[in-house]
Amino acid sequence: MTSTENVNADFTPVTDWATDFDHADPQYNRNAHAIWAELRGTCPVAHSDRYGGTWLPTTYEYVREIAYDTENFTSRAVIVEKMIPPDPAPIGGAPPITSDPPFHIEARKLLLPPFAPKKIELWEPEVRTLCRGLLDSMMADVAAGKTIDAAADYAKRIPVNVISRMLGFPMSDEDLFLEFVHDVLEGIDDAPEVRFVKIERLIQYIVSQIEDHVENPRDDLTSYLMGVELFGEKLSVEHIGGSIILLLIAGIDTTWSAIGSSLWHLANNPDDLARLVADRSLIPTAVEEFLRVYAPVTMARLVAKDHDFHGCPMKVDDWVLLPFPAANLDPEVFPDADKVLIDRAENRHSAFGLGIHRCLGSNLARLELTIAIEEFIDRFPSFTLGGTEDDVTWSVGQIRGPRELPVRVLANK
């Protein structure tokens, strides 16, 4: 099954997004909206020979169709890379996101309760305290007239802190978690043997944390996973470890990106910032609109069966990217799709995916995003970009958001 044939040995910059796209090209995330708009109008399912063959649908209809089709597309690997991971369906390496029916729903049911709305609401005071502490630590730079980095020193710090607390991992390891996230999600262009070493390091860390929880059980998600039963038996260490990898990796980069993109938008759009500062009742619709327009997550599938997809000859083990953010910008579905309307009331966006793999952490992500924006604009009711767009760096790969976001505070409380 696993093959490295036909894989480009060296990364070369993309010159034609319709026939040779590569989401690891830094230009992809920086210019994603323009690239998707161009493709949607000219080539709604793009193809590239890179990564052993990859498809990129850009319309809402096609993204939705693939998300619902668990027969022709498998989730057993969800991050496009040069070598297909060996973990077989229906479980995959990081259940339940890498699981297919019928196993998927059973594994998912174990994790849904701790992430249900009424459980996540309880985290609000802690997240607010965390945000305020991060803002406090920026005040010296603000007072000195320096720019602050709203991505690296604020957006990034929020989800990594929350998820390490939920999992019961040492908070002193936060920077290590950020390295893991970078390795998994941005190291997609690494040679397979390099990638293997990096993933192995992550797995060894998780195993050591599980061992620590065996010796010192405590009230956290790791202990919870070690205690639950599936089909009448405790979960295997592989299952527990895979689910923890999912929570650690999926919970950090994504929310960090959503917070960063929202603050990037507000830094560039003083009218929207002023409206939000003046009228807090706009926060809920603004959050949904930021999620629609700047949806950070593109998922992936592997083709499970040779089949024709609207004229595209899809072959077993071809990768398929599922760019939910591109779906959210489809003018066939969203009026004024390319405009950011912070009071958009009807917003059927798919930022958290569609179908059985709806983001498990969506309630937590919304909570963190909402509080992060509220606290930031409370403290800094007026701010702007602290430089040019060239000073903003964007992530590489399937999660899209600013990694460095220099902000100049114009007014603070």
Add this chain to the structure above:
Amino acid sequence: METASIVILMRIHVDAEKCQGHNRCYALAPELFDVDDYGNAVVIGDGSVPAELEDKARLALANCPEFAITISE
């Protein structure tokens, strides 16, 4: 004084097969929707919508990513 008669004009329904727990309806119209321990939506009561909440019901329907909500009038 005439006897007040309440005529239910609108009724909401959640398709449990389609709902994936996006939680949009519960956030927008907690008077009409609740969520279970898995975070999936259920209608409160028999799904009857008081006249003053009809706009909220329509808003919930329009924001459901999975098209899981239907309204009968």
